[in-house]
Amino acid sequence: MIHRHQLGQVPAKPHTAFYEGDKLLMEQCVTREGFEGPFSILYYRIPPTDETRVEQMGVPGFCPFEMVEEQPLHRRHVKTQDIRADGDFLTARRTLMVNSDVQIGVCKANRPADRFFSNADGDECWFAYDRGGVVESVYGILPYRKHDYVLIPKATPYRIHPEGGAGTFLVFEGRGYIDIPKQWRNKAGQITMYAPYTHRDFRAPEALLRFDEKKHGKGLYPLVIKKDDRLTVHVYEHFPYELVGWDGFVYPVAFNIHDYQPRTGLIHLPPTIHLTFAGNDFVICSFVPRKVDYHEKSIPCPYGHASPDCDEILYYVDGTFTSRKGIESQSISLHPAGVPHGPHPGTYAKSIGTRETQELAVMCDTLKPLRLTKFADGIEDKDYHFSWVRRENEGMGLSK
């Protein structure tokens, strides 16, 4: 929900007769929070309500997923780099951590997208780890780039085509909105001048979808819908995403993490200053290459801390992460509430005097505890919790 956008043709007033040639077009209002929230109005060439078949399906590890029975409280490291690519943007999804506000997973696709998918459980946020591509949705064609976040509103039919048919993603599924945090908006809804991005950084669909037999196939058009963590397939006999136009606030957007404007302080600022998107009781933050703190005695490495009200995950993307050792690109660390965490031995002292960092990572803090799926448990580095224990020759790393 960035700002009002229009693509194609819409009539001067909603809910009035709107023709293409002599054909009356079907208006569909996509309205959030009943009729109180943000909305878009879409004008269909063929009504989207004439599915001819409904079936059930499953994608093991994504929907349904299974939870671990016991989850002792300790720091965790889930090695998503060990996941084998297998499937398209839908069937390659694997859910790793879950609470009632957000589900966090990865997708390692190695096949071109086939069906369209609609997540009626909540908004999604995809982070493109390794390459760009194109999102096709009922709102049109949205190209995305490597290291883009792509926000897909709840119940949007879409599919993702990574360049070359293969791509790795970190995926957040909210249970509600994933949006610009309130503190980055003024009372008119505009992104403030002190926010870490501007309206110009967000990209909307560029062109409406047009049926192409080569791209979309001939015959039946299945749409997979997720609701209450179950998948049903709704089958259309015609291509259901041909619109004449739409306008409104609800549509997918792309934002590149490198357009995030990082803050640096005299002394180290808390992770709050990396805030990027907010959901219901969780936030998504961006750690990007930046100058670090400039007090002559500042310690740029994050201090040890205990946040007893938050679980915290970090997805490591690129660069050297100042506070961690033994973590690689695509690692996810989970530091649960109730257990303190901080820099690995040696990294705190080593950071003194540095002037910049090249780290690139995505963080998510949740107010409710995250529970692990059996799939995540299977790729966990079980020694991570004890990796803070000092080795004999490592010392505290605290002397000058």
Ligand SMILES: [Fe+2]
């Ligand atoms: Fe932390």
